Structures are given as C-alpha cells and as structure tokens.
Amino acid sequence: MAHTFIPDIDSNVRKSMIALLNHRLADALDLKLAVKQAHWNIKGKTFIALHLLLDDVAGRVDENADTMAERIVQIGGTAKGTSQAVAKATSLPAYPLDITAQDDHVTALCERMFSFGNACRKDIEEADKAGDADTADILTQVSRAIDKDIWFLRSHLE
Template sequence: MFDTRNDLSADSRAKAIRLLNARLADAIDLGLQAKHAHWNVKGPHFIALHELFDKLAGKIGEHVDTIAERVTALGGTAGGTLGAVVRATSVPAYPETISDGLAHVEALAGAVADFGRKARLGIDEAEELGDADTADLLTQVSRETDKQLWFLEAHLHAQR
C-alpha cells in the first residue's frame, strides 16, 4: 500500500481497498458479460436488447472507473488486468452458448442482482471502517444497479 496524506487509518484503507478490489473484479467481469450479450443476442427483440445491453455495459464501465480510482486514492493498486479479474471475480460464469433474447435477459438479471447485493453489503462494511466515502460510492453503485435490474426485469415481467 502507498503512503498518503489521507487521514483514514492504514487499517481502514487496507480493508476498504480489499473490498473495492473485489467489487472492481466483479464489475469488470459483469461489464464483459453485458458486452457478450450485446454482441450475441438474437431474436425478435434484437435491436432493443442489443442497445439495452450496451447501455448496461456503459453504466457498469462507469462503476469500474469510479471503483478503481477510489482504490488508488486510498493508496492501493487497482486490480484491472484480465488475470487479476479472473483470480478475483465472484460473478457466476456466463452461459456462453445462449442466443435467445430472453435467455440473455435472464442471465444478465441474475448477474446484475448478485452484483447489486454485494455492493449493498459493502456499504455497511465501509461504514464500519469509518470510510463514509466508500460507503457513498457503493450506495451510488447499488442504486444504479437496482435501476439496471429493473430495466432487465421489465422484459421478463411482460412475458408472464
């Protein structure tokens, strides 16, 4: 960990960096899953889903940058290489052979919900560390993730 004039304790910073790097790996993995769906989706709702999945990837990409830069602001090293992501991700593996639009929506909804749940858990963890800014960051991430989950689930509810 790098020295910094930031007044958070070294212990809190180390724990917040660990927490943030875990969510960073997940966000990078999730963003790639959304891109995979964007590229490979087929079916009658192709263009709407193709665009929806790209917007989802874009939002996740914003989280990636915000999370990574909080890691470095706290004196850590952001685990942004593919190798680091493969070692650290906790996102379930994406079903690589699906093509149907709703199958992609289902797969992404599951992954997005999992990501949102873990971001929310991190809010409490960051608060316990006295790191209100990381808690706020994860609050923003989870709020936007809830919205993206709604966008996905709205397609599934319409079918029932």
C-alpha cells in the same frame, strides 16, 4: 514522502477498503464483459431495444468500475483490473457462451447483477461500520445504478 496527501483514514481501514473495492471491481469488470457478450449475441423479438440498452448498461458498469478503481488508488492501493486478476477475483459465475435467446441472456445478466448489487449493499454496511463514508457513498451509487438497470432489463422478460 509516499503517504503525503493520502486521505486521513486509519491504515487498517484503508487496507480492508482496498480489498473490498478490488473484489467489487473484479465483479464489475467481469459483469461488463458479460453485458457485452449479450449485446453481441442476443437474438429475439426486442433485439434492437435490448442491443442498444445493453450498450448503455455496459457503459454505466464501466464508469462505476472506473470510480471504484480510482478510489482504490486514492486511498493508497493498487487497482487490480487485468483480465487475469479479474478472472481470479470475480465472485460471478462464468457467463455461458452457448446462449442466444433474449430471455436466457436477460435472465443470466439479471442473476449476476442481482448478486453484484447485494454484494455492494453488504460492502456499504462494512464501509459504514469502518468509518469510510466516501467508499460507502461510491458503493451506494454503484448498487443504485445496478438496481435501475435490472429494472430496465427485467421488463423484457416474458
């Protein structure tokens, strides 16, 4: 039986949580690549601190993407994590390829992390209303981590 041991959550709720999580998964995977793009190309006064910090941020975003992807499958969905699926579903604007200055990278990342965090908060409310406390908890963990990393990054702005 295909549905044996899938969490006892209404199937319509699971369907909407799967769609919601796939949106945030696309954002997170897109964001991870943007953070790596900055990690590789950034130049400025605090280069080494930012270079190292950005790798930590990418790692945390990746870990949170993994948690969301696995939740999607746990509740009976398919995680859509290919580059093609991500490019189609991401709500983040394309990351610029022509910037190097650290303020430009930090600002571009903070803008995207800020809107990603806000999207997560909207989804926490939706998951709560739908009665999926576990998905709400995962998204709470994701937005809390993003808020902390925005704080780390924005402290580098002049």
